[in-house]
Amino acid sequence: MLHWPNRPTAETTSAGFSLPVPDDGYAWWYIDALSDDGQEGLTIIAFVGSVFSPYYRFARRRGPIDPLNHCALNVALYRAGGNRWTMTERGRRKVARNAQSLVIGPSDLSWDGNALSINIDEVTAPIPGRIRGRVRVIPRAVTQQAFTLNADGNHRWWPIAPSARVEVELASPDLRWQGDGYFDMNAGDVPLEQGFTVWEWSRAALRDGTAILYEAKRRDGGRLDLAIKFDRHGEMESFDAPALQRLPRTPWRVDRSARSEAGARVVRTLEDSPFYARSVIATTLLGEHATLMHESLSLDRFKMPVVQAMLPFRMPRRG
Ligand SMILES: CC(C)=CCC/C(C)=C/C=C/C(C)=C/C=C/C(C)=C/C=C/C=C(C)/C=C/C=C(C)/C=C/C=C(\C)CCCC(C)(C)O
Missing domain, CATH: 2.40.370.10 (AttH-like domain)
Structure with missing residues (x-):
């Protein structure tokens, strides 16, 4: 840090x-x-x-x-x-x-x-x-x-x-x-795709603060693994991330998983695209049932020419 x-x-x-x-x-x-x-x-x-x-x-x-x-x-x-x-x-x-x-x-x-x-x-x-x-x-x-x-x-x-x-x-x-x-x-x-191949980020409101999990595979082979909790005053401490639970892939076949002390379940897929998914996930963290705002990103998918060709449909440019 x-x-x-x-x-x-x-x-x-x-x-x-x-x-x-x-x-x-x-x-x-x-x-x-x-x-x-x-x-x-x-x-x-x-x-x-x-x-x-x-x-x-x-x-x-x-x-x-x-x-x-x-x-x-x-x-x-x-x-x-x-x-x-x-x-x-x-x-x-x-x-x-x-x-x-x-x-x-x-x-x-x-x-x-x-x-x-x-x-x-x-x-x-x-x-x-x-x-x-x-x-x-x-x-x-x-x-x-x-x-x-x-x-x-x-x-x-x-x-x-x-x-x-x-x-x-x-x-x-x-x-x-x-x-x-x-x-x-x-x-x-x-560029982001130079640094990482995939990443997953999520956050959940807890009774007295916020838990954040930020994990990525770096292109150089290293990993980022952050599991931290902020209390109401913004004071931070790290915690031991529980095991990864695999979740169903999205219709665009983006991989998803979430950390949980018990099971994890997709409540709603908010965003699904060929390289990026955003989901609401029910999980258990630090002894509490919690709702994750969760995202998964594949930067190798993002780099594919066919994906690049799709992006302007939802990302017009008015220079
Ligand atoms: C009609 C004509 C011409 C032709 C007809 C021919 C024909 C059949 C055409 C078919 C076209 C098709 C199929 C098009 C499909 C297009 C699709 C699927 C586009 C998808 C776009 C997805 C986007 C844009 C996603 C943006 C995500 C974003 C921005 C995510 C941002 C996340 C961040 C920054 C991480 C935050 C991290 C932290 C919390 C740590 O801060």
Whole structure:
């Protein structure tokens, strides 16, 4: 565990939006939340140097590329009435950032020291529709610790707020709810697929904190195995991860597994695609029944030309 050299020191005044991101590198800010009634879910990911962008990957063939030319705000709403997805990629001219805020096209994120506000005004894909409105993320605590995910230190992770309240107020679709959520950032100096082959990440709200499991196979053969718990004050301790339970593959045949002291069960597959799956999983951790927000990623799948050809359907670019 190392300190992140470029990380702002005054965490409360910055969420790292103005962090330098080198050519071919990336940074993303990730939020997820599930409503208190368990009916609604969302994820929001703001990308500088969109790691799964086929345009960014293709452009890199010709030499080092400015990540600011490949930014996107990905919003996914998971609801009984139908999911919605936006991920329009924007070029450098449509992006602005400083320590407090990040503007990507018609949407923006800003951090006022206590909360993150996200103004969303995006068009959905593949079928055009709208997501418009505002989401607020109010951390229970802001953590001080960032992690390097590999020996070179060129992939890093900062779980900014392992536990947060999230307030959703959308005009389109007409939707209001509140729930528990999570906020982190990742950044790297090289493409993600150079560092890792597969990874699984999950988090669960516990009675008095949040458990996070972050596991990956590195391309150099090494492994990342993190099992940590944050209490309500953001104090961290690691725990012994229980055994892996295999779970059914998704319809796109993405492998899934989860750590559990008893059995594990897929409650809902939120996202399924040829290289990436997001699921809600029932598990048992640290003696508690817990609900995991869980993701599995295969970067070898991502690199396949046939997969690259599919991505623009859900990731249009309006440079
Ligand atoms: C009509 C015409 C032209 C032609 C007709 C011909 C025809 C038949 C066409 C058929 C086309 C088909 C089949 C297209 C299929 C397209 C598909 C399946 C696209 C799938 C896209 C998936 C995406 C985009 C996923 C993005 C995931 C994302 C963004 C995940 C992000 C996760 C992160 C960052 C990790 C967070 C980690 C931490 C929590 C630690 O922070």
